[in-house]
Amino acid sequence: MPARATKSSRPVKKSAVDVFKFGGASLADASAVRHAIGIILSPRPSRTVTVVSALAGVTDALLAIAEWARVGDTKAVDVAVDRLRARHRAVAEGILTTQRARKALVKELDTAFDELRTLAHGVATLRELTPRTRDYLVARGEQLSAQLVVAGLLGRGAKAQYVEAAELIRTDGVFGNAFPDLAATDRVVRERLTPLLRRKVLPVIPGFVGGGAEGALVTLGRGGSDLTATVLGRSLKAQRITLWKDVPGLMTTDPRLVPSARIVPQLNVREAAELAYYGAKVLHPRALIPLAHISVPVFVRPFADPGAPGTEISTRHTLQRYPVKALSIVRGQALVTVTGNGMLGVPGIAARTFAALQQAGISVTLITQASSEHSISLCVPAERSAHARAALEQTFALELSRRELEGMDVKTGMATLAVVGLGMAGSPGIASRMFTALSQSGVNIVAIAQGSSELNISVVIAERDAEAAARSVHDEFQLDKIGGGGVRSDDRLDVVLLGVGQIGRELLRILPRTRRRVKPTIVGLIDRSGYLFDPEGLSPKQLLAAVAHKESGAALTSMPNAIRASAPEAVAQIARHALSRPVLVDLTADETLPAIRKALAADWDIVLANKKPLSAPRGEVQALQALAKQHGARILHETTVGAGLPVMDSYAKLVETGDKVLRVEGCTSGTLGFLLTEIGKGRPFSEALGDAMRLGYTEPDPRDDLSGMDVARKALILARLIGFTGDLTDVTVESLVPEAFRSMPVAKFKSTLTQQDKMWADRQGTATRQGRVLRYVLRATPTAVKVGLQAVPPSHPLAGLRGTDNQIVFTTMRYREHPLVITGPGAGPAVTAAGVLNDILQLTPA
Ligand SMILES: NC(=O)C1=CN([C@@H]2O[C@H](COP(=O)(O)OP(=O)(O)OC[C@H]3O[C@@H](n4cnc5c(N)ncnc54)[C@H](OP(=O)(O)O)[C@@H]3O)[C@@H](O)[C@H]2O)C=CC1
Numbered sequence: 025m026p027a028r029a030t031k032s033s034r035p036v037k038k039s040a041v042d043v044f045k046f047g048g049a050s051l052a053d054a055s056a057v058r059h060a061i062g063i064i065l066s067p068r069p070s071r072t073v074t075v076v077s078a079l080a081g082v083t084d085a086l087l088a089i090a091e092w093a094r095v096g097d098t099k100a101v102d103v104a105v106d107r108l109r110a111r112h113r114a115v116a117e118g119i120l121t122t123q124r125a126r127k128a129l130v131k132e133l134d135t136a137f138d139e140l141r142t143l144a145h146g147v148a149t150l151r152e153l154t155p156r157t158r159d160y161l162v163a164r165g166e167q168l169s170a171q172l173v174v175a176g177l178l179g180r181g182a183k184a185q186y187v188e189a190a191e192l193i194r195t196d197g198v199f200g201n202a203f204p205d206l207a208a209t210d211r212v213v214r215e216r217l218t219p220l221l222r223r224k225v226l227p228v229i230p231g232f233v234g235g236g237a238e239g240a241l242v243t244l245g246r247g248g249s250d251l252t253a254t255v256l257g258r259s260l261k262a263q264r265i266t267l268w269k270d271v272p273g274l275m276t277t278d279p280r281l282v283p284s285a286r287i288v289p290q291l292n293v294r295e296a297a298e299l300a301y302y303g304a305k306v307l308h309p310r311a312l313i314p315l316a317h318i319s320v321p322v323f324v325r326p327f328a329d330p331g332a333p334g335t336e337i338s339t340r341h342t343l344q345r346y347p348v349k350a351l352s353i354v355r356g357q358a359l360v361t362v363t364g365n366g367m368l369g370v371p372g373i374a375a376r377t378f379a380a381l382q383q384a385g386i387s388v389t390l391i392t393q394a395s396s397e398h399s400i401s402l403c404v405p406a407e408r409s410a411h412a413r414a415a416l417e418q419t420f421a422l423e424l425s426r427r428e429l430e431g432m433d434v435k436t437g438m439a440t441l442a443v444v445g446l447g448m449a450g451s452p453g454i455a456s457r458m459f460t461a462l463s464q465s466g467v468n469i470v471a472i473a474q475g476s477s478e479l480n481i482s483v484v485i486a487e488r489d490a491e492a493a494a495r496s497v498h499d500e501f502q503l504d505k506i507g508g509g510g511v512r513s514d515d516r517l518d519v520v521l522l523g524v525g526q527i528g529r530e531l532l533r534i535l536p537r538t539r540r541r542v543k544p545t546i547v548g549l550i551d552r553s554g555y556l557f558d559p560e561g562l563s564p565k566q567l568l569a570a571v572a573h574k575e576s577g578a579a580l581t582s583m584p585n586a587i588r589a590s591a592p593e594a595v596a597q598i599a600r601h602a603l604s605r606p607v608l609v610d611l612t613a614d615e616t617l618p619a620i621r622k623a624l625a626a627d628w629d630i631v632l633a634n635k636k637p638l639s640a641p642r643g644e645v646q647a648l649q650a651l652a653k654q655h656g657a658r659i660l661h662e663t664t665v666g667a668g669l670p671v672m673d674s675y676a677k678l679v680e681t682g683d684k685v686l687r688v689e690g691c692t693s694g695t696l697g698f699l700l701t702e703i704g705k706g707r708p709f710s711e712a713l714g715d716a717m718r719l720g721y722t723e724p725d726p727r728d729d730l731s732g733m734d735v736a737r738k739a740l741i742l743a744r745l746i747g748f749t750g751d752l753t754d755v756t757v758e759s760l761v762p763e764a765f766r767s768m769p770v771a772k773f774k775s776t777l778t779q780q781d782k783m784w785a786d787r788q789g790t791a792t793r794q795g796r797v798l799r800y801v802l803r804a805t806p807t808a809v810k811v812g813l814q815a816v817p818p819s820h821p822l823a824g825l826r827g828t829d830n831q832i833v834f835t836t837m838r839y840r841e842h843p844l845v846i847t848g849p850g851a852g853p854a855v856t857a858a859g860v861l862n863d864i865l866q867l868t869p870a
């Protein structure tokens with residue numbers, strides 16, 4: 025009868041719990057344990073269940089103690105126990121700050137080591153080490169490290185509690201290699217851990233250990249702490265399970281074999297399980313079994329760099345451009361082939377072959393049988409090949425004596441290479457690409473196996489060819505691009521929008537209307553809260569939803585699948601995916617240089633509507649341009665001056681044809697143009713500015729326009745083009761914002777606009793009486809840059825501008841007497857988004 029869920033046995037709300045697992049290699053000494061404690065305490069509010077392995081090397085030391093005890097060497101036992109005791113004491117001393125806490129912990133440790141010693145001496149007396157006793161001894165490593173972590177957490181003022189694993193993880197009771205009884209464990213875990221989590225207590229559980237029959241303690245097999253973590257994550261319906269490891273994540277292959285191996289950002293559970301089975305040592309092969317029918321993502325993350333995202337293992341299927349996502353090489357294999365005419369049509373040969381190997385305790389890593397049924401080949405670890413031959417010869421002694429079987433052929437010095445990826449299913453040509461790559465690098469394929477799931481293709485090759493084989497297959501499937509970098513594809517351009525404000529949303533609206541063979545694909549959106557990303561491209565539905573969402577003033581991170589991050593973090597995380605001709609489009613009005621640098625470093629191109637990056641101090645801008653050059657990236661910024669008007673384009677055409685620009689003058693503020701036109705018609709300042717804001721002409725803070733800073737930035741960008749070596753502070757700027765309004769919060773400024781109506785009416789009145797027209801004007805030469813309000817006569821070319829019209833006048837060597845004039849609307853979402861789109865299209869493949 026199913027157990028009824030009581031209040032306390034219900035799992036805590038889905039997505040509330042994190043399960044962390046710290047591997048032994050991470051927990052090496054006191055500073056590592058302190059670091060782990062810092063990681064456990066970092067999520068706030070913390071509902072973290074922690075699983076720990078034994079301190080690095082302790083499991084091996086305990087196994088050695090068990091062996092010495094079995095042969096009666098109590099001296100060796102004592103030395104090893106004392107060494108372990110000293111090591112654990114040193115960690116205790118290093119993680120606790122008060123004498124009292126240290127004394128108490130050392131006492132606990134001493135009790136545990138005394139018991140260990142007594143037990144080992146008992147084994148030595150009897151000279152008998154049962155599997156049960158061995159498990160009991162070896163489990164001590166995880167138990168001790170859990171005690172240390174609990175003490176460390178308590179020492180940091182956290183509420184933490186040691187929970188005995190044998191009481192939580194119910195198993196089939198197989199000593200040395202037990203497997204959890206998932207249903208039973210689910211119930212116990214919820215009953216025991218849920219109340220602790222509700223009380224905000226951090227449970228710490230020894231990994232690798234479970235409970236067997238009659239209260240026996242069992243172990244889950246080498247690396248079994250991963251399994252403990254996934255079992256707990258499953259039972260608690262955790263929001264995620266994080267395996268903190270001494271590797272950066274799951275790699276496309278072994279980086280020692282292939283230096284260009286990359287971290288795979290995301291793997292499907294089936295792919296990860298396949299890789300674990302085929303030799304990717306990072307993950308315990310059985311660790312993913314508990315998650316087969318339940319969607320809890322597992323993250324393999326680097327302990328040394330907790331900010332790095334590592335590899336996500338989940339039910340998602342991303343990176344679909346990669347039919348193969350990783351490859352594994354297992355060396356030290358032997359290929360055993362059973363051959364003979366007597367196998368034809370005789371049922372049971374395969375079954376007897378595998379039964380013989382199973383009885384000999386030999387694990388088979390690959391099987392292949394030709395359809396002629398003339399032979400069966402299989403791979404076994406080379407060191408077991410003699411045993412395998414003997415076991416098979418014994419099983420088939422009769423067939424061998426009758427010559428129905430020709431014999432057992434055993435080839436040692438072999439390796440298996442397996443390529444793994446969900447995208448292989450139904451994609452023709454993957455095997456042929458793999459075989460062609462191998463043949464082109466001179467690698468002979470000895471045997472081939474492919475499962476009907478098409479999730480992997482494995483080949484057997486000579487071990488001496490392993491490196492060449494891995495490199496050629498890795499190259500063939502472009503796996504060096506999977507963790508980031510630009511893939512030069514002819515039919516894609518991947519765009520990430522930094523900023524989803526007025527301009528960003530308008531750009532998203534007009535993008536589908538692009539008349540180009542290759543339409544840019546929006547793969548990412550970033551705002552102040554975080555980012556939304558899909559390497560395959562956000563769907564039109566997602567983009568529409570994002571536009572509506574942002575229009576309503578909400579944060580991107582309140583949308584499904586969005587991730588909380590700062591802009592530089594978001595770019596860095598997105599840049600780990602291989603994108604086609606990636607472009608970062610900066611549509612913020614913020615200091616975004618750190619994010620832009622990250623993008624350039626990943627070979628992305630940049631499009632800017634934001635003027636701040638290029639009006640930063642000269643040294644920073646020069647460094648940015650040098651970085652772009654180094655990475656072969658382009659920085660396009662047409663809309664930083666004159667919105668959609670072809671200002672940068674015209675400048676480039678002038679200089680490309682050998683002209684020299686001597687000075688630039690004009691009006692480059694749509695907001696001020698509109699404001700002065702409206703005030704000139706007699707409208708109050710507050711109304712006119714209100715309209716400018718509503719129509720999307722102003723900067724997010726309209727004082728950037730009114731203070732002249734927006735024009736100053738544009739002037740500096742233009743002036744630097746023609747040789748000005750100064751900074752923004754060297755630009756002479758006339759501010760139109762009265763002192764009292766300059767530093768108040770923007771919301772307050774917007775609510776007090778009417779207080780400036782009279783000042784603006786007076787200013788306009790004076791100009792009208794003088795028969796003049798007010799214009800905010802810039803003048804930039806290689807030696808001086810000035811922006812400010814001018815009262816120009818009605819005959820002046822600038823006097824004729826209306827509304828948001830900008831005018832940019834280039835005086836050049838060629839256009840000296842009659843300068844080149846560009847006039848037109850210079851603000852507003854429609855023209856600006858079109859200008860940004862034009863820049864993006866310049867980067868699009870033709
Ligand atoms: N309006 C115009 O006519 C023209 C504008 N431009 C330039 O276009 C840019 C965008 O203007 P507009 O769309 O009106 O501005 P908005 O204020 O409407 O939008 C800005 C967007 O940028 C995001 N953002 C701001 N700072 C950060 C940050 N540090 N990290 C991540 N995201 C950030 C905001 O996020 P959140 O939503 O979370 O606040 C918002 O989505 C400005 O630089 C402007 O000068 C250029 C030419 C013409």
Ligand SMILES: N[C@@H](CC=O)C(=O)O
Pocket residue numbers: 663664666667692693694695696721722723729734850851852
């Ligand atoms: N706020 C700016 C927008 C364009 O750069 C302006 O009004 O010109």
